[in-house]
Amino acid sequence: MGWTQTLFEVIDFRSFSNLWFWIVLAVVWSSASHFVLGVPFDMVIRAKRYGGQALTDLEDLVRINVNRLLFVGRTAGLWLSGFAAFALTTLAVLGFWYDVELAQAVVLIALPMSLVGMMSLSAARRIEAEAPQGEALFRALSRHRTWTQGIGMVSIFVTALYGMYQNLSILDGL
DSSP, X not given: OOHHHHHHHHSOOOGGGOHHHHHHHHHHHHHHHHEETTXXXXXXXXXXXXXXXXXXXXXXXXXXXXXXXXXXXXXXXXXXHXXXXXXXXXXXXXXXXXXXXXXXXXXXXXXXXXXXXXXXXXXXXXXXXXXXXXXXXXXXXXXXXXXXXXXXXXXXXXXXXXXXXHHHHHHHTO
């Protein structure tokens, strides 16, 4: 038995029946909802509860991350958007036209995450324009987190339904 055959037996590329895919899906959405514009949400809660230095740290970190996101968006945003559209389209065609299950799995993670990325860029622009502080900043970050969690719940639900369909259709030989 060759090393490639051993490798392909150890690594199952049927994504929806693979435990590692579901772990990655959970970690991706858990991280996306915990880090709001790159700021850990526990820091938002601490700043809201205690104020003072915690609030100053939060405002500074939000300003730094907003400036970082907007810099990337303004300098390379068009190129990144084009590359992301190309990559998502390629994966979608491979996955749903040519029936490559790994590509389907990646699309079901990457497409909703690209929506969260666009939403983050929009929130960063809004925060830069309005420069909210204190309670207004808490509301903006909480609103962004709520929308991210909503997209994540819908994404996980759709992925679970599609994954169950794929696994059942493999069993039935459809």
